[in-house]
Amino acid sequence: MYGFEAASFNIKDGYLDAVVRGHRSGLLTQADYNNLAQCETLDDIKLHLTGTDYGPYLANEPSPLHVTTIVDRCTDKLVDDWTKMRCNAAQPLATFMDYCTYGHMIDNVVLIVTGTLHERDVQELLDKCHPLGMFDSIATLAVASNMRELYRLVLVDTPLAPYFSEVLTSEDLDEMNIEIMRNTLYKAYLDDFAQFCNRLGGTTAEVMRDLLAFEADRRALNITLNSIGTELTRDDRRKLYSNFGLLYPHGHTELAVAEDFDQIRNAMEKCPPYQAIFTKMGYGESQMLDKVLYEEEVRRLVFTFEQQFHYGVFFAYMRLREQEIRNIMWVSECVAQDQKSRITDGIVYIF
Amino acid sequence: MSTQNRYVVAPTVTVLAVMKGRLSGAIKGHALLKKKADALTLRFRQILKKIVQTKQEMGKTMRASAFAYTEARYAAGDFKHTVFDSVEGASVKVAASQDNVAGVKIPKFERLGNGGETKMNLTGLGAGGQQIQTCRKAYLKATDLLIELASLQTAFLTLDEAIKTTNRRVNALDNVVRPKLENTIAYIKGELDELEREEFFRLKKVQSKKKRDADLLQKEKEASGANDHSKVANGGPAAPADGFMGSVKKAASNLLDAVGADEDIVF
Amino acid sequence: MAAPGPEGSLMAIIGDEDTVTGFMLAGVGNVDLRKKSNYLVVNEKTTVKQIEDTFKEFVNREDIAIVLINQQHASMIRHVVDSYKKPIPAVLEIPSKEHPYDPTQDSILSRVKLMFGAEMGM
Numbered sequence: 001m002y003g004f005e006a007a008s009f010n011i012k013d014g015y016l017d018a019v020v021r022g023h024r025s026g027l028l029t030q031a032d033y034n035n036l037a038q039c040e041t042l043d044d045i046k047l048h049l050t051g052t053d054y055g056p057y058l059a060n061e062p063s064p065l066h067v068t069t070i071v072d073r074c075t076d077k078l079v080d081d082w083t084k085m086r087c088n089a090a091q092p093l094a095t096f097m098d099y100c101t102y103g104h105m106i107d108n109v110v111l112i113v114t115g116t117l118h119e120r121d122v123q124e125l126l127d128k129c130h131p132l133g134m135f136d137s138i139a140t141l142a143v144a145s146n147m148r149e150l151y152r153l154v155l156v157d158t159p160l161a162p163y164f165s166e167v168l169t170s171e172d173l174d175e176m177n178i179e180i181m182r183n184t185l186y187k188a189y190l191d192d193f194a195q196f197c198n199r200l201g202g203t204t205a206e207v208m209r210d211l212l213a214f215e216a217d218r219r220a221l222n223i224t225l226n227s228i229g230t231e232l233t234r235d236d237r238r239k240l241y242s243n244f245g246l247l248y249p250h251g252h253t254e255l256a257v258a259e260d261f262d263q264i265r266n267a268m269e270k271c272p273p274y275q276a277i278f279t280k281m282g283y284g285e286s287q288m289l290d291k292v293l294y295e296e297e298v299r300r301l302v303f304t305f306e307q308q309f310h311y312g313v314f315f316a317y318m319r320l321r322e323q324e325i326r327n328i329m330w331v332s333e334c335v336a337q338d339q340k341s342r343i344t345d346g347i348v349y350i351f
Numbered sequence: 352m353s354t355q356n357r358y359v360v361a362p363t364v365t366v367l368a369v370m371k372g373r374l375s376g377a378i379k380g381h382a383l384l385k386k387k388a389d390a391l392t393l394r395f396r397q398i399l400k401k402i403v404q405t406k407q408e409m410g411k412t413m414r415a416s417a418f419a420y421t422e423a424r425y426a427a428g429d430f431k432h433t434v435f436d437s438v439e440g441a442s443v444k445v446a447a448s449q450d451n452v453a454g455v456k457i458p459k460f461e462r463l464g465n466g467g468e469t470k471m472n473l474t475g476l477g478a479g480g481q482q483i484q485t486c487r488k489a490y491l492k493a494t495d496l497l498i499e500l501a502s503l504q505t506a507f508l509t510l511d512e513a514i515k516t517t518n519r520r521v522n523a524l525d526n527v528v529r530p531k532l533e534n535t536i537a538y539i540k541g542e543l544d545e546l547e548r549e550e551f552f553r554l555k556k557v558q559s560k561k562k563r564d565a566d567l568l569q570k571e572k573e574a575s576g577a578n579d580h581s582k583v584a585n586g587g588p589a590a591p592a593d594g595f596m597g598s599v600k601k602a603a604s605n606l607l608d609a610v611g612a613d614e615d616i617v618f
Numbered sequence: 619m620a621a622p623g624p625e626g627s628l629m630a631i632i633g634d635e636d637t638v639t640g641f642m643l644a645g646v647g648n649v650d651l652r653k654k655s656n657y658l659v660v661n662e663k664t665t666v667k668q669i670e671d672t673f674k675e676f677v678n679r680e681d682i683a684i685v686l687i688n689q690q691h692a693s694m695i696r697h698v699v700d701s702y703k704k705p706i707p708a709v710l711e712i713p714s715k716e717h718p719y720d721p722t723q724d725s726i727l728s729r730v731k732l733m734f735g736a737e738m739g740m
Contacts, residue, residue, distance in 0.1 A: 111433075178433065182476075222476070226476050232476075240476075290426040290478075326425055329421075329424070330425050333421040333715075410713055413712055414715070417636065417637075420636055420715070421715070431635060431636075434642045438649055438655070439647075441628055441629075441648035443629070444627060444629075445627045445684055446627075447627060447683055447706070458706055460683060463626040464645070490640040491645070493640075497629075504705075505705040505708045508703070508708075
């Protein structure tokens with residue numbers, strides 16, 4: 001239906017498209033951040049945030065405030081927005097929105113799995129789960145008494161079953177390093193998400209291909225960077241890279257053998273879009289990388305709103321909100337810890 | 352002389368020698384303890400200075416660590432639970448050894464193991480792993496500092512206690528034991544002097560009495576040879592039976608009769 | 619007295635989630651076979667009694683040489699901390715990220731200052 005979605009898009013998804021674009025304009029602007037950066041206490045921050053979309057969520061929080069409370073309330077706002085839109089979504093948008101949250105769901109399932117392994121309290125575990133990654137039967141996972149049973153429950157109860165059955169066996173659940181398991185699942189999820197977007201076709205596929213490719217490449221970069229000097233072998237590393245993205249497949253081969261930051265840099269710079277990112281950084285400055293990557297991601301996410309009649313905006317909205325919450329967390333932490341000189345280091349301006 | 356501040360002892364030469372020995376011991380001990388207290392106080396002050404410095408440094412280090420943690424959370428999202436779930440055996444432990452300052456044993460802590468190199472290093476593989484490692488190092492540094500501080504603090508408490516005890520001992524020796532011994536020695540010396548004077552007096556008295564007796568005998572001999580024998584039979588038999596003390600008593604009673612109220616002679 | 623075994627002694631931590639996480643990350647954490655841990659995460663649900671009990675448990679455990687406690691939590695059980703006089707395990711008050719270090723509250727430092735306050739120039 002490529003090219004024709006303009007004709008029918010608004011019949012089904014026009015309302016939600018409008019809603020999400022409305023939410024987008026509620027994101028904090030640079031002026032807001034400048035105000036926040038001037039705050040002296042967490043109460044000041046709350047005062048500023050009550051003037052924004054977060055107002056109703058923070059208004060009733062009693063002092064003394066904690067950073068975690070602020071972050072939790074802001075997350076609540078995102079979750080509320082998201083569930084409202086999800087309730088109103090028709091297929092295939094509903095599936096698309098589910099896909100967006102699978103990332104959090106992987107984290108939650110991994111959390112529950114490790115928690116169950118260490119016999120932690122179920123309620124405590126559920127409290128720690130990210131609300132966006134919740135699904136109805138998540139609590140039942142914690143009743144499993146051994147690994148085999150847990151594995152079966154994951155297959156039966158979670159939407160993640162395909163990824164689990166694809167890449168893991170019940171023995172893996174017991175033996176595999178939890179981080180490798182998480183990243184293996186994430187890889188399977190990204191691959192699947194990319195395929196799903198391709199099936200949707202049209203502008204959605206076009207927009208999402210770009211976003212997911214960036215996401216996949218960023219993960220590949222991070223995994224490489226973070227596994228230098230660890231026991232993760234080159235082959236294992238290679239297995240965690242997604243099967244698409246601009247670096248696939250030649251970049252991956254180079255990344256897999258990279259032993260230091262400059263080698264990674266060489267591999268990445270062969271891709272023109274990433275070359276631009278790396279030229280922003282001096283040699284040897286790997287600390288800045290996260291922020292630069294966040295900035296690049298935000299830039300790409302904001303671009304999705306320039307196009308019409310596609311689902312990418314929902315994904316972008318979720319990601320932007322999350323970045324905004326990260327920003328708020330950063331500002332709040334800086335204020336709470338009296339490190340105001342560092343405030344601007346962590347804010348990624350969205351607009 | 353009052354009996355309040357001295358030992359209750361028999362005033363004899365032997366006891367005097369013992370007391371003198373004890374006094375010189377006390378003086379020597381006092382000097383030694385004083386030296387120990389000085390050594391301890393010296394160390395104590397060094398530690399105090401260091402404690403204050405380290406505590407303030409700790410404030411800064413902890414702040415830096417907390418911020419490193421914030422950075423890690425910014426980059427990696429929420430990784431608390433992963434960390435908590437990976438906790439098993441402690442990879443950083445503390446070894447306690449002992450340091451000796453002037454005979455006071457001071458516990459000293461040292462870090463064992465270099466911490467978390469095995470399991471945690473894949474945490475945040477997908478995102479922010481580096482920041483997590485930076486954060487780990489920051490906290491490891493803080494741990495080192497805290498262990499140092501713990502050593503200092505334990506040393507502080509132990510030394511504080513030791514100095515207090517030592518000072519108590521020094522003061523006890525200086526203010527209680529020494530005066531008491533000195534008093535006792537003075538008392539014994541006084542008593543011994545007294546005895547000597549008495550002895551001297553007694554000897555004199557005996558001498559004078561002997562002289563008087565001899566004079567009397569002489570006179571009687573001169574007066575009449577027959578009268579002499581009956582006189583000796585009167586006073587003579589009593590003296591050998593009473594022995595020495597008897598003769599002293601006699602001398603004393605004679606003395607009382609003769610001298611009357613002499614204040615010094617009290618039995 | 620902590621037994622200075624060949625494996626060394628543990629450090630125990632009582633503090634808010636972030637502080638404890640940091641030290642866990644450094645590798646201080648220990649959970650033994652009986653699921654007994656050497657840390658206590660204090661959150662808004664934790665009662666003062668719990669902190670007090672845990673503190674008492676930690677200072678009486680044989681295998682612990684150092685007890686770290688967040689200053690604001692030490693203040694909650696100040697009477698217990700102040701009445702603790704033994705040199706081992708050493709009790710250290712540490713700042714948390716939202717409560718910068720306040721030397722005036724520290725029970726050891728206040729003793730230090732009491733004794734040498736004038737000459738330390740603080």
